[in-house]
Amino acid sequence: LRSPGVLPLCSRPPAWGRAARQSPGLLLAQRRAFSNNKILVELDEGSGVATMKFKSPPVNSLSLDFLTEFCISLEKLENNRGCRGVIFTSAIPTVFSSGLDITEMCGKSMEHYAEFWRAVQETWLRLYGSNMVTVAAVNASSLELLPAGGCLLALSCDYRIMAENPKFSIGLNEAQLGIVAPFWFKDTFVNVVGHRVAERSLQLGSLHSAPEAHRIGLVDELVPEEKLQDKAAAVMAQWLALPDHARQLTKSMMRKSVLDRLVAHREEDIQNFISFITKESIQKSLRMYMEMLKKKKS
Amino acid sequence: LRSPGVLPLCSRPPAWGRAARQSPGLLLAQRRAFSNNKILVELDEGSGVATMKFKSPPVNSLSLDFLTEFCISLEKLENNRGCRGVIFTSAIPTVFSSGLDITEMCGKSMEHYAEFWRAVQETWLRLYGSNMVTVAAVNASSLELLPAGGCLLALSCDYRIMAENPKFSIGLNEAQLGIVAPFWFKDTFVNVVGHRVAERSLQLGSLHSAPEAHRIGLVDELVPEEKLQDKAAAVMAQWLALPDHARQLTKSMMRKSVLDRLVAHREEDIQNFISFITKESIQKSLRMYMEMLKKKKS
Amino acid sequence: LRSPGVLPLCSRPPAWGRAARQSPGLLLAQRRAFSNNKILVELDEGSGVATMKFKSPPVNSLSLDFLTEFCISLEKLENNRGCRGVIFTSAIPTVFSSGLDITEMCGKSMEHYAEFWRAVQETWLRLYGSNMVTVAAVNASSLELLPAGGCLLALSCDYRIMAENPKFSIGLNEAQLGIVAPFWFKDTFVNVVGHRVAERSLQLGSLHSAPEAHRIGLVDELVPEEKLQDKAAAVMAQWLALPDHARQLTKSMMRKSVLDRLVAHREEDIQNFISFITKESIQKSLRMYMEMLKKKKS
Secondary structure: OOOOOOOOOOOOOOHHHHHHHHOHHHHHHHHOOOOOOOEEEEEEOOOOEEEEEEOOOOOOEEOHHHHHHHHHHHHHHHOOOOOOEEEEEEOOOOOOOOEEOHHHHOOOOHHHHHHHHHHHHHHHHHHHOOOOEEEEEEOOOOOOOOOOOHHHHHHOOOEEEEEOOOOOEEOOOHHHHOOOOOHHHHHHHHHHHOHHHHHHHHHHOOOEEHHHHHHOOOOOEEEOHHHHHHHHHHHHHHHHOOOHHHHHHHHHHHHHHHHHHHHHOHHHHHHHHHHHHOOHHHHHHHHHHHHHHHHHHO | OOOOOOOOOOOOOOHHHHHHHHOHHHHHHHHOOOOOOOEEEEEEOOOOEEEEEEOOOOOOEEOHHHHHHHHHHHHHHHHOOOOOEEEEEEOOOOOOOOEEOHHHHOOOOHHHHHHHHHHHHHHHHHHHOOOOEEEEEEOOOOOOOOOOOHHHHHHOOOEEEEEOOOOOEEOOOHHHHOOOOOHHHHHHHHHHHOHHHHHHHHHHOOOEEHHHHHHOOOOOEEEOHHHHHHHHHHHHHHHHOOOHHHHHHHHHHHHHHHHHHHHHOHHHHHHHHHHHHOOHHHHHHHHHHHHHHHHHHO | OOOOOOOOOOOOOOHHHHHHHHOHHHHHHHHOOOOOOOEEEEEEOOOOEEEEEEOOOOOOEEOHHHHHHHHHHHHHHHHOOOOOEEEEEEOOOOOOOOEEOHHHHOOOOHHHHHHHHHHHHHHHHHHHOOOOEEEEEEOOOOOOOOOOOHHHHHHOOOEEEEEOOOOOEEOOOHHHHOOOOOHHHHHHHHHHHOHHHHHHHHHHOOOEEHHHHHHOOOOOEEEOHHHHHHHHHHHHHHHHOOOHHHHHHHHHHHHHHHHHHHHHOHHHHHHHHHHHHOOHHHHHHHHHHHHHHHHHHO
């Protein structure tokens, strides 16, 4: 049992924030070469609001490079006292994010799988535990051709706005690919939509249309596509009207137990991922899936 | 804290499933004579879908015999690789199930109470933890004259469809009979309808009409009576379209903590039941309730 | 993990009820002088229903005196076998309760802060854990000029009815004042509205209009102001139709883990409150807030 109590106001980030920062994930990231053009970061110094625009063609898949750049960009903003909130959106009109990059999970070394999974964990730990206000402006389908990652990014924000296009969909579709979402995807999902909706949606690997996603609470609001960015800015302004410290400590109180659980089981979770992904049956089915995607494209 | 992690795909049932299978409940059940005609089991080998039809007149009450037959039938299907899903429904047009058989709780020996309660536990452990897709087709009132059992069976399935007859009702009515639902009935209910609805409904022992049951999420869908079986088959087909392993592991991830809790406290729960049910005040009130039911019938 | 099991019916209050009764909070309260006119208590011996009417002008703020009187009044009713339920309402037409009295948190001694916070805890432990049926008849705005307390009282009841005046509002507004709700306010809130709504509402310190409070489940029902008391009596009659013991044990099963958590961390929670409230930055901001309220009033 945790006892957050009346948390004292303080300028230090809460403990789990510090833990995330000291984690080996980022050290690895800092040491390895990485691209620096998969995400466009713009900071409006007047409002203190940054926008991170995903621009990794063709489908903003969450590759190791993408995730590394995401973590480093987010950390820079987190440490910048002039930045109080971040809006996440896509610079590619047809897709928000297609999900975890399947090529990172196929035909690679154990070390590569470990590095990739650590980056996925790191991304979630930093985003779900961010001290900044985080708003997802889902301006296109979170077209989860790949294991759902765009949906996880959105679920980890403080608020989710989606373009009200009935053709757009979003969800955690792992089960449809024959794989299983990790427990912390599940915890994050349950915290947003509740146990029953999560149980059904995860078992079916459901991709929810925008109206359905709104109805089940997966997104907070639907707006016409052309008003999405304005709405995101308005929501951000509403959240930034609150004193930062009280809001941050409240957020930590709500999310700490779920964050702590991954922090406590991080290496175990990586080993689980590796022993799962290296099974021949899984490798085979991922290869077949990649073939199918390639054929679709051509 | 549990860490299911990315669960490896495997052909073995998850740990809690194996535990249930090794439990003394079934051993007892296997050794005692039991009727074999309270449930009609039909397996469609083409689709891999079985139907279990309750046919224990007059009101499908959950007697020790009924529960024993239920567990053995379910185990046979679970171990049959040709069976991937089960639909539960009633062969008696007027009632789905009237609930736990009150005669098993009244004027019997301590040994009998223990055996009965173990069978109730076993039924829930097997059904809530089943690797198969489970759909409740509630084609009549879950007419809980008796402590709610029909509702528990439905709550333990993956999906609940109910005939949209406003006269039909369903709920966990224990409090109305002066008794208390065990913690695992409560956990199962909370996982479906959330904490607030469960708190209110359990305290009032509410029987919800079909429309209300749908509104609070106790059932997933209402359909006209004549379309109920077709709808159940369609839902089953939708769920069976998913790869079994991924779906099973996802289900286990969602339900494991609640199942583990009863497994860890099973004997204690039986002792609690016995010391409760053998109180003279409770025995007296159950006898009076049975008298009242007999008078109603005649 | 707890195992409430099938809880035996008994005439003794459940363990957490007894613990609350033996707690030092009440001993302190019994020893100190306290006003006895901030709450009007009326008991209808025919129905067994008491009404506690808050009448502490100007705004029913939850001062140490108010909370002490609340606890003692509630304990008297709890120990009176003729009383089975309590309705909470305001005798001041313009306000249900304005919240925790900010003057108790500003410029006082450490001992005073400890005594005040212990009284806030005691109030919640007794009300959330009451064996009686508790109904909040929110007949005016829970005008949380002060850190939300009226809302906590309502959240701790079994049922909440609110006058359907769109000008009335209710919520846990701590974040707006730059402070953080303690974990047990949060737990109580999550148990009523679920994790997602609580996370958003607590981070924004939202005051919800009556219709919105109803929509998110913060209140169970809206009724015209002139029908509020009749409705409260009707709801009370419905709940009192249930056998007391079964209802009480069910209530305890639903609330015990959250109550136990504060009981186990009570002194730590008081120390957290003191170290938080005695920070110069917080004292300064509370003083400024009081000045602002005074100016508004004049």
